[in-house]
Amino acid sequence: MKILLANKFYYRRGGDCIYMLNLEKLLKAYGHEVAVFAMDYPENLDTPWKKYFPKDMSKLMAFTRPFGDGEVKSKFSQLLNDFKPDVVHLNNIHTQLSPLIAKLAHEYGAKVVWTLHDSKLVCPCYTCMRDGKWCEECFTDKLAVVKHRCMPGSIPGAIVGYLEAKKWNCNILPKYVDLFLPPSKFMMDTCVKGGYSPEKFRVLCNFIDVTRLPPISQIPLIKGDYYAFLGRVSEMKGVRTLCKAAAQLNKKLIVIGGGELLPELKDTYRNCPHIEFKGQMQWEEFMPILQKAKFMVLSSECSENNPLTVIEAQSLGTPVLGANIGGIPELIEEGVSGMTFTSGDVEDLKDKILKMFEHHFDYEAIAKNAIERYSSEAYYEKLMKIYEKSF
Template structure:
């Protein structure tokens, strides 16, 4: 089939699982013989804009007429079978939905976060899970400055949520939720259940799996409070050593704090941002991968990457992690936000059952998270959306 993928790419200097998913899926479709075209904007473009263009950018977050017109021309000339939307913030806007409606092209959208019910998309504020805006106007988000700590910066996102909610919920044939946990939250917040289906992300086979017990405990990802960076430091200090060093790789707002904490220690290494190949190698050499997120993760790409390498994970027992980690079988779950619980599970994970859990994790990967499984679910969702637009049952 012929698919058009719509995505506003996140900034290049920050690790983005969402960008990775878009790249992987478009490559997967092309390799399978489908025709794929991209309609993109990059947040990196903002730095090169003139001051006047930067000044009006917030006004275009809820609605960008120029983008609508550009996409309308592309749809008219290219006539895809389906449009797949990922992220529209900040340079595309939900105006892409209007262009698709005008062209009569069915739309699917992957929900990588909670932007349908939360202005910044995190359901997280001041160090804890927050659902204050889930079933109401996002006034609390503005009041608390939930985006970048600024009420002014939050206004365009809140406005977009209010002005475009109905357009999203009626203009998209199929929403891909990337976990059942995410779908449950969105349905409870009022999104149309019949349009939400679960489609887990997939991971390429790394081509290398762990041999032996592994060399270190690994945290890989954004260095932020919501990813549990502070919690991990607290837990590691309480642990008092398990015979393995902690390796932290990634970047983010807390990277300087993490670097200072790790400086001069024999039991901790902070590596900063690493390439994809370096990350695969770090995972394959791990005893355990740790994901102590304090927010409700919609998926857990690093957990599945660990599974693919035959490495167990220690993760917070909330959000999507509960369906990715089979507690005691493929990894261990700790009490969210509890440093003592995290420390205890890290010690347990390094014990005698570590390799057994790693082998079990690899088997689950082979059954659920391979490219073949991802392609089947993706194309199946496209076909369902096309059939719904044509008034026919999906095959």
């Protein structure tokens, strides 16, 4: 089968990019021909398909490309004609590439599926969050993004977000997409609330490349006397709240990741012996730390979709303490593979951290169940049924 993968970036920038790179590897391992389409960006991995990539988006292009500019149209059309895909699998394409490519792929005659890594289909600013709280106002009134100036760039950015949402709406996009593939039921329900038909959705949880995992026999039966955070050090990830809680406990927290809050938090807690900031690390560097951690904490204060960090931790036999928000609770079996706490609540977080240290978890069983649930092989079988089915 010939499969064309599209995502705005082509390097390990975030969960959407990691997913697409892993999917490319998986599909090739099963003998499929795979092409990629992305924006020409300095950090991109090298690929023979880069000649088809539209150039990096300038500030001026931010006012035109979300609606589908001439370069995106011509280069993507050329790629369709040259590669002749059976399936076009979209990922994060808004703004830098635009949903125009869904329309072009559909008109070409390819099957079109779209993995949803965020709530952009129903929220112009991707998150359904405003002033730190869940917001559904744009579900019924797209002008709310202008009224509240939710987009970067204040009024100009908000106007572009409004016009983009009006152009690529719940009445238009389903005409060009055979199936939307949200990795969580939460994301599907969010889109349905925003006006999409549930018949156009199939929940397909993210996967992990099990070849990158150490053997289950190497899972430590006795974990280290610390817990870990893995992810972007930002307000949305709740790291400020986490550090407030950690500073009040006599338990070591290792924070793995970079982000805009890192310099501030390192300075604030420079004399706190319970918090260690590791900064940005690659898989080979943080994997042993995560595997030996008593548990991982995901302190998000935004409604995450299907966070890969939870899947990675559990696949290493490490239980997860996750914020009870978005799709996170779908990944955690209370008391078996972890626990949940009230997002943004320092006191509840402190209480659950202590309970996680006291609770007995079967680390080997956590790893086995996670690998069975999230393995690339299981994912591939489900994805092939979707690719091959007629709609």
